[in-house]
Amino acid sequence: xxxxxxxxxxxxxxxxxxxxxxxxxxxxxxxxxxxxxxxxxxxxxxxxxxxxxxxxxxxxxxxxxxxxxxxxxxxxxxxxxxxxxxxxxxxxxxxxxxxxxxxxxxxxxxxxxxxxxxxxxxxxxxxx
Numbered sequence: 001x002x003x004x005x006x007x008x009x010x011x012x013x014x015x016x017x018x019x020x021x022x023x024x025x026x027x028x029x030x031x032x033x034x035x036x037x038x039x040x041x042x043x044x045x046x047x048x049x050x051x052x053x054x055x056x057x058x059x060x061x062x063x064x065x066x067x068x069x070x071x072x073x074x075x076x077x078x079x080x081x082x083x084x085x086x087x088x089x090x091x092x093x094x095x096x097x098x099x100x101x102x103x104x105x106x107x108x109x110x111x112x113x114x115x116x117x118x119x120x121x122x123x124x125x126x127x128x
Contacts, residue, residue, distance in 0.1 A: 034061025
């Protein structure tokens, strides 16, 4: 019975590590893909103007990628062996949450800015 327990334990740990790796790779792929797309769109603007839409898209992509990293860190909790590992994983999770909140705030702020510009444009057009 002890051997079966050890076999299942190692299987779960190995499966968890594989899932963590897949989640981290997915997060990295999303961030790289969104950054590349944003760079291509920025080049199409010929460096003459910056677009709030580009910042919003990049922020949303980073937030999505960070969510995958956060999911990997939550899975890492399964593999913790001592309090030092717990402190490290907890610090990483807190940092991920802070960065995600900041990115979400930036995206929300940018969306508010776009709405205000659209309202101003609409008000200016209606006066003429």
